[in-house]
Amino acid sequence: MTAAAPVAETGSDRVETTAADRASRRGWPGGALVLAALVVVPIGFLAIGISDPETEVWRQQWDTRLPGQLVDTAVLLVGVSFGALFLGSSLAWLVSAYSFPGSKAFGWLLVAPLAMPSYVLGFVTMSVFGFTGPVQNQWRDWFGRDAWFPEVESMGGAIVVFTLVLYPYVFLLARAALADQAGSAYNVARSLGARPLEAARRVVIPMLRPALAAGVAVVMMETITDFATVQYFGVDTVTVGVFRIWRGTFDRDAASEFATLVLVVALMIIGLERIMRGRARFGEAAGAAAGLGPRRLKGTRAWAAFAICGIVLLLAFLAPTLQLVSWAFQEIAGPRGTPNTERFLEFLGNSLQLALLTAVVCVLASIFIANGSRFVSGRTTGLAARLTAVGYAVPGPVVAMGVVLSLVALDDVLEGIGLGLPGTVATGSLVGLVYAYSIRFLAPGLNAIEAGMAQVPEEITASARSLGARPATIVRRIHTPLARTSVATGAVLVAVDALKELPIALLLRPIGFNTLPIWTFNLATESRFEQAALPALAIIVVAMIPVALLSRQLSRGAERA
Amino acid sequence: MTVTPLRLDAVVKTYEDVLAVDGVDLELAPGELLALVGPSGCGKSTLLRSIAGLVAIDSGTIRLAGALVDDGRDHLPPERRPAGLVFQDHALFPHLTVADNIGFGLRDHRTDERQTRIDELLQLVDLAGFGDRFPHELSGGERQRVALARALAPSPALMLFDEPFASLDHNLRIKLRHDVAAALKATGTPAVFVTHDQQEALAIGDRIAVMRNGRIRQLGSPAEVYHQPVDDFVAAFMGTASFLPIANDATTVLGPIDLDGAAPADAVAMVRPDDIVFTASATGEAEIVGAAYHGSGWHLHARVHDGVDVYFTVGHLDAPAVGDRGTLALTPGHCQVVVPRR
Numbered sequence: 085m086t087a088a089a090p091v092a093e094t095g096s097d098r099v100e101t102t103a104a105d106r107a108s109r110r111g112w113p114g115g116a117l118v119l120a121a122l123v124v125v126p127i128g129f130l131a132i133g134i135s136d137p138e139t140e141v142w143r144q145q146w147d148t149r150l151p152g153q154l155v156d157t158a159v160l161l162v163g164v165s166f167g168a169l170f171l172g173s174s175l176a177w178l179v180s181a182y183s184f185p186g187s188k189a190f191g192w193l194l195v196a197p198l199a200m201p202s203y204v205l206g207f208v209t210m211s212v213f214g215f216t217g218p219v220q221n222q223w224r225d226w227f228g229r230d231a232w233f234p235e236v237e238s239m240g241g242a243i244v245v246f247t248l249v250l251y252p253y254v255f256l257l258a259r260a261a262l263a264d265q266a267g268s269a270y271n272v273a274r275s276l277g278a279r280p281l282e283a284a285r286r287v288v289i290p291m292l293r294p295a296l297a298a299g300v301a302v303v304m305m306e307t308i309t310d311f312a313t314v315q316y317f318g319v320d321t322v323t324v325g326v327f328r329i330w331r332g333t334f335d336r337d338a339a340s341e342f343a344t345l346v347l348v349v350a351l352m353i354i355g356l357e358r359i360m361r362g363r364a365r366f367g368e369a370a371g372a373a374a375g376l377g378p379r380r381l382k383g384t385r386a387w388a389a390f391a392i393c394g395i396v397l398l399l400a401f402l403a404p405t406l407q408l409v410s411w412a413f414q415e416i417a418g419p420r421g422t423p424n425t426e427r428f429l430e431f432l433g434n435s436l437q438l439a440l441l442t443a444v445v446c447v448l449a450s451i452f453i454a455n456g457s458r459f460v461s462g463r464t465t466g467l468a469a470r471l472t473a474v475g476y477a478v479p480g481p482v483v484a485m486g487v488v489l490s491l492v493a494l495d496d497v498l499e500g501i502g503l504g505l506p507g508t509v510a511t512g513s514l515v516g517l518v519y520a521y522s523i524r525f526l527a528p529g530l531n532a533i534e535a536g537m538a539q540v541p542e543e544i545t546a547s548a549r550s551l552g553a554r555p556a557t558i559v560r561r562i563h564t565p566l567a568r569t570s571v572a573t574g575a576v577l578v579a580v581d582a583l584k585e586l587p588i589a590l591l592l593r594p595i596g597f598n599t600l601p602i603w604t605f606n607l608a609t610e611s612r613f614e615q616a617a618l619p620a621l622a623i624i625v626v627a628m629i630p631v632a633l634l635s636r637q638l639s640r641g642a643e644r645a
Numbered sequence: 646m647t648v649t650p651l652r653l654d655a656v657v658k659t660y661e662d663v664l665a666v667d668g669v670d671l672e673l674a675p676g677e678l679l680a681l682v683g684p685s686g687c688g689k690s691t692l693l694r695s696i697a698g699l700v701a702i703d704s705g706t707i708r709l710a711g712a713l714v715d716d717g718r719d720h721l722p723p724e725r726r727p728a729g730l731v732f733q734d735h736a737l738f739p740h741l742t743v744a745d746n747i748g749f750g751l752r753d754h755r756t757d758e759r760q761t762r763i764d765e766l767l768q769l770v771d772l773a774g775f776g777d778r779f780p781h782e783l784s785g786g787e788r789q790r791v792a793l794a795r796a797l798a799p800s801p802a803l804m805l806f807d808e809p810f811a812s813l814d815h816n817l818r819i820k821l822r823h824d825v826a827a828a829l830k831a832t833g834t835p836a837v838f839v840t841h842d843q844q845e846a847l848a849i850g851d852r853i854a855v856m857r858n859g860r861i862r863q864l865g866s867p868a869e870v871y872h873q874p875v876d877d878f879v880a881a882f883m884g885t886a887s888f889l890p891i892a893n894d895a896t897t898v899l900g901p902i903d904l905d906g907a908a909p910a911d912a913v914a915m916v917r918p919d920d921i922v923f924t925a926s927a928t929g930e931a932e933i934v935g936a937a938y939h940g941s942g943w944h945l946h947a948r949v950h951d952g953v954d955v956y957f958t959v960g961h962l963d964a965p966a967v968g969d970r971g972t973l974a975l976t977p978g979h980c981q982v983v984v985p986r987r
Contacts, residue, residue: 546723546736551724551796555724
């Protein structure tokens, strides 16, 4: 057995740090700041651009479409918010407070519409309920050619479609809140003599308010980021305006200035959430709260509850999916058949490539950020981590136009020193697309990986360091293997988001580059619904992955309770 | 080689506005085991983490095996300090086998040397043949011994233990601390043990440092710290003690004490429970007011007529009961004069 290590007496009066030590000490906060800058700079470019507005464009917009767009944006946001708030919270109350046939299964089945992109439900709705669709045809057969039917291609139609695909955000948050604190508080209020409605009004709704505010904020963000679905319904929002200017004129300054309008709306949504949440800060219970003990419904009431949940699920998910399946079979069996399958594989390949690149970028960035605060404590790394996640709260079109401006600026700089980028990097290349996707989808990856890192005790890191391992070695040999499930989850979440994404792809795609969502959208715009069915189904199948992950967590949580 | 394994000079560490370590000087002799004790929040863990390099100190200097590793400006990172760390929750790498855990720090060894060293350490901690197991297949005591072997593998100049036995049950704790001390002595590795358990400190330390409010109040052998505490805090922290007021003529309620010259004005006499002899007597001045059985005897609490509380032990079963009276006497030469600090 060797004695204590023979470390020579150096007698030095300096701490003998090496270049590697200093690089490690500064590298983590420095790298985190660079990542944060990469996220924030494009959005900053956009904000700076507005300081020197192209008055001519604005005047022209103001004289033509802008007033109508502002009205449409406001009406759509308010309508969808109320729709999702009402549907989401009522369904959450139904499955939490009562037990009826299927109430447990509905608890997670009602989340499924999250996997249905609004642009898919939009075109299915238009084709089935639209003027030329089977429903109105039948209606006219029964009640005559001039029988009244609600106009589907309208603001109302758009609000219904968005409500059906976005209510799960409110449902999820409200259900979680009811499952612990708010649920027990309801029972306490009842035991203190409050009638059910009084208990709901005085205790449950105030306690649910933060969850409802957060849910509605997400719903509004998802609504404002869209400009594809709304176009089916002839709704003209400011987001559509950005798309129209950019794809119509390729005037990036005008389009990006218009995008700041969308950014302003997003900031207003965030501000509104703060106000709605008020000063309330209800921490989640540590799991000790008993939650709401569900009351058993009998007879007609039980079946009515079942029917309500079933109809929502049917309209938002089952029926459109079945319709797509039937179209897909017709298309495969039909005379056109083969050429589409070839293109399908090509576009699927494009989508997968894009999703994979984005997932790799986001996972690597997230691993770096999540590890940074482990090795260098300080405000810089924490602040950088929060900044890198802001992209998720910025609408896709805003991110896209910001990236265009940044890449153009980069191109100018490089050209100035004689290193021009080849051709159209800025206005349409995979680099721009992956960059914009990464800004937008870093947050879900980072959240997953940070949660995974939180499960690795500090002592494990300290032990590995005291055994002489450099941080990079610890990341590779200890942290990443230990957090591998979370890393995988993060990668899947990012990849699925990237695979579903339509607005950014429509704005930034290289000419001739199609993804599954773009293809679906284009076919649907041309009313070729049978052909759009297959790519739409592929997107839904992929989007089911995170929903299934979520449902598994929910049912596990329910078992624990 | 007579290199001082650890030397601290005027080490200071502040968190926000809280002074966690307030000017600590300390020097370890080769092969020495030092127990660092104190109540929670006294700064002992911060001091240990500063030595390991997990915490950067504000000022002062830390030298490990003669080399300056922290001077308040430059901080050598933990991976470059020749110190091994063992935590309460052992912090084994759950995805690596016992052998790979132990071999983790052996980066510069050839494969065969590495295996030899791993076997050597498994032998040392009495776990030969456990190399292929995973941490979750081991008992708590076995895990802690693997953690010890893992930290010892790179032959550190100093070992640091942060409450190493706190998560183990009583009997296992006693056995394990004996085994750990033996392994450290066998390898000649000096060590600092942080603990809040005074029994553990007394049992394992060659010397004991008692900390409070970021400062070392007393540094000495276990007997010194236990029997000659510098103040009433150290006296009370290291074990049960009775504090007897001293009258002008160097007497206490339990009789006269030996004094070298005059005692300071507010000094009291500190007596340990086993230095008090009880004799039952219906007219005695002491009344038993509390009694607790602890297996090998009784802890007793008596009140002497004018309200002085005295704690003592008796080692047999026919102990006095609450309400009994008797007389109490001091074992000559076994009390210490201390000055209470506010």
